[in-house]
Amino acid sequence: MKRITWIDTAKAFGIFLVILGHQAIDPNILTWMYSFRMPLFFFISGYLFEPSKYPIFSPFCVKKIRTLIVLYFFFAALSYLFWLLAVRKLATHGFSLNTDPLKPFIGIFYGIGSGGWGAPLNTVLWFLPCLFVTEILIWKLNCSFQKQYLPFVLIGLASLSVLVTISKLPRLPWSVDVALAGSVFYGLGFLYKDFIVKWMAKRYFIISLGAFFILNLWVGSLNGRVVDMNSNNYGNIVLFYISGIAGILFLIGISNLVARNKLFDFIGQNTLVIMCLGGVSFLLLKSIIYLFKGSLPVTSGLPVLMGITYSGLQILLLIPAIYLVNKFLPFIIGRQQKS
DSSP states (O other), X not given: OOOOHHHHHHHHXXXXXXXXXXXOOOHHHHHHHHTTHHHHHHHHHHHTOOGGGOOSHHHHHHHHIIIIIHHHHXXXXXXXXXIIIIIHHHOOSSHHHHSOTHHHHHHHHHOOOSTTOSOTTOGGGGHHHHHHHHHHHHHHHHHHSOGGGHHHHHHHHHHHHHHHHHTTOOOOXXXXXXXXXXXXXXXXXXXXXXXXXXXXXXXXXXXXXXHHHHHHHHHHXXXXXXXXXXXXXXXXXXXXXHHHHHHHHHHHHHHHHSOOOHHHHHHHHTHHHHHHHHHHHHHHHHHHHXXXXXXXXOOSSOOHHHHHHHHHHHHHHTHHXXXXXXXXXGGGGTOOOOO
């Protein structure tokens, strides 16, 4: 499939917001980012979903196991071993010593990122098994319902996600509970890809971007800093979906306006590796800062510009790892070995 420039740019912006969202910056900015940054990745995945390529379930499932589950277990195990054999042994106090090593080990198979079950250095890995569940669910629903009925199915999934959330049930393995909400954004990306293309060509496109930005800010602030898909928390579910959709449309619209850029292409094409190693790169960055300054970086009330700088440096530090994965382990991210 030919790469779509704005998608790589949107993924680049999105993964930067994921990295930035783990910095201790202004809570209001975090509220804004959390309102749509993970829904964005579900939406883009749905936009790229082509069920006609996999009319039979088993090849589709095998493909997703290769591109998502193998990747998840590889980096989850790598993160756990690095934490257990290096970080925990060198720690003198704090989270690492207070954590029973068995819990995050079991968490690798449990496949969620909250409650201490996530990878100690990279909780965002929860997204991979959750996306796998989402893709399987949407594939099944697409085969079971005609396309004109799928919007009503998505409304049903959104309602089911509310029931699961308010029931206060224990978190489900592989974030099946979160996949219900993620499937709504995934399904919207799949169903309305033609609308997105036409919308970007309209004369009122620029004006609508401003409207979506204002709507996202306003509704997201009304919902407050409670949204965290990782923890299956959405606040008011109606406000969550409205702000999430508005934020997604704003960001992909901005991405469509940005001229093609090699940096954005590179980051967008390697978001999976960046996502899988973001926690490790943050630890490495803290270590470098400690060596030069003799103290660890500020962990609360971080100025926004400093947070942006740290996030950029984290991605920069991952360039060697990205090169090594693409050169020697491309199968880990579902790519073919280059001859």
